[in-house]
Amino acid sequence: xxxxxxxxxxRTRRMEFRMIDPESRLDLETSVQNFIRSKRWFSSKGRAIIxxxxxxxxxxxxxxxxxxxxxxxxxxxxERYFVPFTLMECGDSFISARIAGxxxxxxxxxxxxxxxxxxxxxxxxxxxxxxxxxxxxxEMNKFATIPAGIERKTRKITAEQSNTSIxxxxxxxxxxxxxxxxxxxxxIIIPTMLWQNTDFRNLPxxxxxxxxxxxxxxxxxxxxxxLSGSIDGWSRFVTNLSEGIKSNRSTERLLLLEDAEKLxxxxxxxxxxxxxxxxxxNHVFSDDMSESMLSGIMENIDDIGHVFSSDSSELTDEMHLxxxxxxxxxxxxxxxxxxxxxxxxxxxxxxxHGDFHLGQVLFSDGSYYAIDFEGEPMRRSGSSFxxxxxxxxxxxxxxxxxxxxxxxxxxxxxxLPEENRQDxxxxxxxxxxxxxxxxxQGRIERNLLRVFLTEKSIYELKYELNNRPAWVDxxxxxxxxxxxxx
Numbered sequence: 001x002x003x004x005x006x007x008x009x010x011r012t013r014r015m016e017f018r019m020i021d022p023e024s025r026l027d028l029e030t031s032v033q034n035f036i037r038s039k040r041w042f043s044s045k046g047r048a049i050i051x052x053x054x055x056x057x058x059x060x061x062x063x064x065x066x067x068x069x070x071x072x073x074x075x076x077x078x079e080r081y082f083v084p085f086t087l088m089e090c091g092d093s094f095i096s097a098r099i100a101g102x103x104x105x106x107x108x109x110x111x112x113x114x115x116x117x118x119x120x121x122x123x124x125x126x127x128x129x130x131x132x133x134x135x136x137x138x139e140m141n142k143f144a145t146i147p148a149g150i151e152r153k154t155r156k157i158t159a160e161q162s163n164t165s166i167x168x169x170x171x172x173x174x175x176x177x178x179x180x181x182x183x184x185x186x187x188i189i190i191p192t193m194l195w196q197n198t199d200f201r202n203l204p205x206x207x208x209x210x211x212x213x214x215x216x217x218x219x220x221x222x223x224x225x226x227l228s229g230s231i232d233g234w235s236r237f238v239t240n241l242s243e244g245i246k247s248n249r250s251t252e253r254l255l256l257l258e259d260a261e262k263l264x265x266x267x268x269x270x271x272x273x274x275x276x277x278x279x280x281x282n283h284v285f286s287d288d289m290s291e292s293m294l295s296g297i298m299e300n301i302d303d304i305g306h307v308f309s310s311d312s313s314e315l316t317d318e319m320h321l322x323x324x325x326x327x328x329x330x331x332x333x334x335x336x337x338x339x340x341x342x343x344x345x346x347x348x349x350x351x352x353h354g355d356f357h358l359g360q361v362l363f364s365d366g367s368y369y370a371i372d373f374e375g376e377p378m379r380r381s382g383s384s385f386x387x388x389x390x391x392x393x394x395x396x397x398x399x400x401x402x403x404x405x406x407x408x409x410x411x412x413x414x415x416l417p418e419e420n421r422q423d424x425x426x427x428x429x430x431x432x433x434x435x436x437x438x439x440x441q442g443r444i445e446r447n448l449l450r451v452f453l454t455e456k457s458i459y460e461l462k463y464e465l466n467n468r469p470a471w472v473d474x475x476x477x478x479x480x481x482x483x484x485x486x
Contacts, residue, residue, distance in 0.1 A: 187374035200273035233358035241408035264435025354386035356393035357400035395452035
């Protein structure tokens with residue numbers, strides 16, 4: 001059901017806020033837990049849930065509800081998740097819950113074109129929809145415009161993502177956030193600041209946003225320019241590598257050195273722009289940050305051990321042996337990392353992307369563009385900016401190179417010799433870092449990069465155990481080759 005323009009907003013403003021009854025609340029909280037836990041965008045699959053509560057269940061249209069659920073965990077933490085519901089049948093993603101005394105099917109509204117276009121209208125009109133206790137607010141960036149006569153046709157992106165994205169008229173893309181944070185989301189703050197304060201343009205123009213304003217401001221959705229005809233870096237790499245492997249090319253001929261060079265240039269110029277942002281804060285790598293980094297590595301290793309001991313049925317015998325060997329070297333890994341992190345002390349930190357890899361860049365008209373600045377899916381911090389050393393983003397991209405070749409080889413059922421894969425990665429890394437250094441005014445030391453490569457690989461291993469056990473061997477094999485973990 002499509003939105004009907006300004007009349008829709010007038011009807012919305014006259015609606016009364018209806019509090020859900022205790023029976024409906026309990027029904028919702030029970031039904032939604034398994035619904036959200038089963039989704040790709042649920043980021044805490046390894047944490048024990050002790051309860052789920054409805055924070056918002058707000059009707060703002062006869063068919064739609066904006067609902068936010070808070071998950072409480074045994075470790076004392078909690079997270080908010082956003083699930084807009086519609087009564088309109090759309091797809092097979094729904095829950096059954098008692099609403100106003102009647103059991104109804106509530107469908108995920110991100111599959112309803114009418115809901116998507118409603119959010120577009122809220123942003124384009126900078127509308128403010130007032131309901132008792134909360135305000136739904138749309139905002140357009142002053143430098144942005146929505147193309148006149150844009151086709152009101154929507155297309156949901158089906159690739160695995162930590163949020164939900166819908167293309168509108170092949171010119172705009174609406175991102176609906178699933179895991180919410182209280183403070184300003186860096187995914188909208190950073191691109192807006194880059195467009196306002198720098199000449200870096202290798203990222204889609206941020207157009208506007210929708211917020212829920214209650215006790216806190218919560219970003220629900222953002223609207224950006226859509227690069228028509230673009231392809232994400234992961235798909236570009238995997239397509240080219242798979243075709244090459246299928247054609248029995250040597251690893252020499254599988255090299256994508258021009259792409260590595262362009263990505264190095266993108267990363268270096270992005271870092272120069274991020275370094276210049278007027279954040280009003282200065283940070284250096286301190287003892288506290290060193291301890292935090294090491295604690296994070298140790299916590300991830302402990303979580304890996306817990307998941308491995310509780311459920312490893314989907315792992316092969318070889319994966320079992322490799323994991324056991326890695327876990328036996330825990331203290332050695334931590335000692336090596338601690339020794340190297342001491343060399344970071346006093347270095348200036350900068351705002352970084354925080355989750356930089358081939359899936360977070362788009363290739364269009366011969367150039368790469370950076371997207372998605374909100375950080376890693378399992379990040380628990382609600383900070384508006386992610387402060388680190390540039391090594392964090394560099395390590396993420398290098399790990400993505402390795403993933404792309406390993407995945408492509410597996411998808412074609414052709415095993416590449418380990419020494420050839422390592423040679424391919426070394427040459428791609430050399431070209432990437434050389435290009436990066438020619439655009440970034442700062443020194444990058446390879447031995448210090450190893451700490452971040454270790455941290456990233458261990459994070460990946462934890463992620464794969466929780467989400468894609470069949471991929472566990474990819475970070476495991478890389479860790480087995482790292483000097484820190486031998």
